[in-house]
Amino acid sequence: MAKKKKISRDQTGIKPKRHKKAKVKHGPFRRFVDNADSIIVAVIFVLVVTQFTASTYNIPSSSMDPTLLGKPGIYGDRLIVDKLYYRWHPVNRWDIAVFKSPIIIVPKDFPDREGHTIFIKRMVGIAGDAIEIRHGDIYITNDELKSEIPYKHAKTGDTLWFEALRGLPNTLGWDISGGTISDTAVVHAEGKSVDLKLKKSIVDTSPETAWIERKYSKPLKNALRGLLNPVGDVMLDVEIVAQKQQGSIDLIIAEEGNEYRLSINFASKKVEMKAAFAQQFRTGLQGKAWDGSAVVDEIDVEVGEKIRVRFSNADDRIIAEIDGDVVFDEYAPVEPAYINDDDFVGRKQSAKNSVSISVYDTSIAFADLAIFRDLYYMDAMFLPTKSGGSEKRYVETARGQARLLLRNPDGKYEDIEGNLVEKFQSNLMIDLNFKNATREPYLLQDDEYFALGDNTANSNDSRAWGPLKHDHLQGRAILRFWPIPPFGPFRPGLVK
Numbered sequence: 001m002a003k004k005k006k007i008s009r010d011q012t013g014i015k016p017k018r019h020k021k022a023k024v025k026h027g028p029f030r031r032f033v034d035n036a037d038s039i040i041v042a043v044i045f046v047l048v049v050t051q052f053t054a055s056t057y058n059i060p061s062s063s064m065d066p067t068l069l070g071k072p073g074i075y076g077d078r079l080i081v082d083k084l085y086y087r088w089h090p091v092n093r094w095d096i097a098v099f100k101s102p103i104i105i106v107p108k109d110f111p112d113r114e115g116h117t118i119f120i121k122r123m124v125g126i127a128g129d130a131i132e133i134r135h136g137d138i139y140i141t142n143d144e145l146k147s148e149i150p151y152k153h154a155k156t157g158d159t160l161w162f163e164a165l166r167g168l169p170n171t172l173g174w175d176i177s178g179g180t181i182s183d184t185a186v187v188h189a190e191g192k193s194v195d196l197k198l199k200k201s202i203v204d205t206s207p208e209t210a211w212i213e214r215k216y217s218k219p220l221k222n223a224l225r226g227l228l229n230p231v232g233d234v235m236l237d238v239e240i241v242a243q244k245q246q247g248s249i250d251l252i253i254a255e256e257g258n259e260y261r262l263s264i265n266f267a268s269k270k271v272e273m274k275a276a277f278a279q280q281f282r283t284g285l286q287g288k289a290w291d292g293s294a295v296v297d298e299i300d301v302e303v304g305e306k307i308r309v310r311f312s313n314a315d316d317r318i319i320a321e322i323d324g325d326v327v328f329d330e331y332a333p334v335e336p337a338y339i340n341d342d343d344f345v346g347r348k349q350s351a352k353n354s355v356s357i358s359v360y361d362t363s364i365a366f367a368d369l370a371i372f373r374d375l376y377y378m379d380a381m382f383l384p385t386k387s388g389g390s391e392k393r394y395v396e397t398a399r400g401q402a403r404l405l406l407r408n409p410d411g412k413y414e415d416i417e418g419n420l421v422e423k424f425q426s427n428l429m430i431d432l433n434f435k436n437a438t439r440e441p442y443l444l445q446d447d448e449y450f451a452l453g454d455n456t457a458n459s460n461d462s463r464a465w466g467p468l469k470h471d472h473l474q475g476r477a478i479l480r481f482w483p484i485p486p487f488g489p490f491r492p493g494l495v496k
Contacts, residue, residue, distance in 0.1 A: 057081050057098055057120065057477070063453035063460065064120060066162055067096075068480070068495070078482035079120075079495060083475040091449055091473070094156040095123045096495050098474040099451070103465045120477060121461050124377075125450025130441040133463070135336035136232065136376035137315065138452075141441060146284050148333065149315040157314075159496040160454070161235055166370040169196050169357070185366040189247065189359040197356040198371070230350040232256065233374035235312035238357070239367040242266045245303050247362025251311040254354045256337040262311045262320050262328075264299060266362055271299045271327055273320050279334040290318070290330035297327050306367055314374040340439070341380045342404065342430050378456040379438035379463070381431040404430075434463035442467075 059070035059077040068077045081098050091097070101117045125131040130141040137149045152160065168185040169176075179194035181187050187194050232255045240249065248265040257278030264271050275292035299322060301307055310321040320328040338346030355371060405413045405421055413421045436442045437450065444450060448467040453459025462468070477495040 057118075058482075059120065062458055063455050064096075064122075065455040065458075067122075067159060067454045068120070068477075076483070077480055079477045080479040080481060081475040082478050085476040085478075086470065086473045089476075091123050091126055091470070093123060093126055093150060094152060096120065096477040097123055097451070098477060099468055099472045100474065101465065102468040102472055118474065119451070119461070121451035121453050121459070123449050124452050125437070125442075125444050125448075125462075125467070127444055127446050127448055129444045129450070131437045131444060131450050132441040133377050133379045133437050134339045136341075136378070137336075138377055139441075147282055148285065151317075152315065155496045160375040161372040162375070164231075164234075164371045164373045165198075166368075168366050168369055174198055174357075186243070186363060187359045187366070188363045189361060190244070190363065191361055193358060193360045195356065195358045197354060230347060230353050231373055232350075232353055233312075233314035233376075234353075234355060235310060235314065235372040235374075236355055236357075237308070237310045237368075237370045237372060239306060239308045239369070241306050241365040241367060242301060242303055243363040243365060247360050249362070249364055250358040250360075251309065252354075252356045252358065253311065253313045254352075254356075255313060256334070256350055256353065258332075258334055260311075260313050260318050260332075262309070264301070264309070266301060266303075269299055269301060270296055271320070271322065272296045273318065273328045273330070275318065275330075275332065277332070277334060279337065282333045282335055285333040288331055288333070290332050292332075295328055295330065299327075308368075312372075341378050375454055376456070377452060380434060381457060381459075436463050436466050438463055 057079045059068045059079070061070040064070065068079070070076045086097075098118065098120045101119055124138050125140070128142050132139045132147075139147050140150050141147050169187075170181045170183060170185050174181075174196040175198075177195045177197075178192055179187065179189055181194075181196070187196070234253060234255075236251050236253065238251070242249075244266070246267045248263055248267075250264075251262045253260045259276045260273070261275070262271070262273050272294050274294040275290070277292055281289045308323055310319075312319050316331060316333045318328070318330045318332055319326060337350050341347070405415055408414055415421055442450070444467055447469050449469070450462045450467050452461045452463070456463075479492070480495055481492050483490070
């Protein structure tokens with residue numbers, strides 16, 4: 001029997017009927033109900049992420065300036081914080097972390113809001129460290145270090161170089177001896193030496209100076225600058241073009257009588273670095289230290305070729321880079337000329353630190369020039385005052401002069417030589433309530449960390465309330481995403 005052929009609807013020639021669906025209009029409430037499951041899932045996801053994984057954090061104060069800019073409202077930096085990081089990773093030195101204060105803090109203007117305030121600071125000390133702040137640096141003694149300044153890895157180190165000055169030598173105001181510099185920033189020194197020395201006091205390049213400029217009125221600024229800490233750890237960053245295959249250029253950094261010199265010889269195509277030390281090396285580190293004798297390497301430089309040179313003195317390391325490559329990296333653990341920031345006489349004598357450039361028997365065109373300063377950790381805080389206490393040292397700033405005064409147990413004031421001062425105008429005080437790690441090493445026990453703000457001239461941190469523990473940690477700052485114009489400069493990036 002033959003099979004019955006199945007006929008499709010298309011083959012019948014009959015067009016099937018299509019039923020149109022009626023369009024039903026729903027109101028806003030019905031649309032919300034229809035999408036409620038998606039909305040609920042999204043809300044739960046956001047709550048879970050912000051509660052357990054990541055959250056945003058705004059910078060309300062200037063304690064981390066200039067790394068993180070704190071301003072009220074929508075103008076300050078905002079960060080994404082990884083709240084799980086410290087569950088799986090150890091706290092590393094130089095991390096920027098968010099944490100609860102280890103002590104209960106009572107706000108001066110809102111005493112009813114006492115509690116554990118949320119802070120963001122840099123972790124500079126970890127368990128097992130004996131930490132001390134001396135002459136602007138962090139000194140650590142532990143199983144590996146012996147009263148040494150810990151090395152900052154490259155990313156953090158670059159972050160903590162703050163630009164102080166930028167501009168060509170003919171615009172920055174350098175003292176020039178032995179010759180001239182043209183309007184096109186070319187030094188001609190054929191058969192002679194032309195020396196350039198920064199005319200502006202290098203103390204004026206400090207972050208503290210910028211802070212004083214913002215905080216105090218004009219009559220006080222010049223007087224207060226005399227109290228600032230001399231620039232010691234600096235980097236000279238210069239872009240140059242040799243116009244003759246002869247002669248040399250020297251970059252010189254002088255700190256506390258120690259002189260570090262980097263020489264580039266265009267005739268021999270050699271680069272040399274050497275030092276002359278005025279200070280002794282710290283006890284126990286002599287065997288590891290560079291003796292300052294010349295170290296030499298070759299450099300491939302041609303006439304008319306632009307090269308960038310970075311020469312720095314920071315954290316006991318003298319480093320020379322050419323076109324991004326490290327040529328020299330030497331260890332020089334010298335004793336600081338003074339230790340405590342309230343040593344007014346020592347600080348004033350140390351203000352002769354300098355940066356200079358010497359061009360010999362050649363012509364050099366400058367394409368760019370900048371001076372950077374490393375972070376300076378203070379062991380005291382400058383505060384305006386109208387009243388006093390036994391723990392304060394006062395600064396007289398009348399008639400544009402500055403001198404340090406100490407209030408003695410009798411309530412009278414003495415100068416640094418012990419002479420009584422009957423009458424003076426006090427505009428500023430140095431707060432010595434900071435005691436942890438500022439006058440002697442502070443030993444961190446197991447599960448203890450020492451936190452400091454980058455702007456230690458205006459930061460409430462472990463110097464005042466001691467170390468924090470792992471339970472205080474809220475997370476690690478990882479990304480800056482705010483502000484955006486017009487609320488501020490757009491500078492997104494990783495937090496380092």
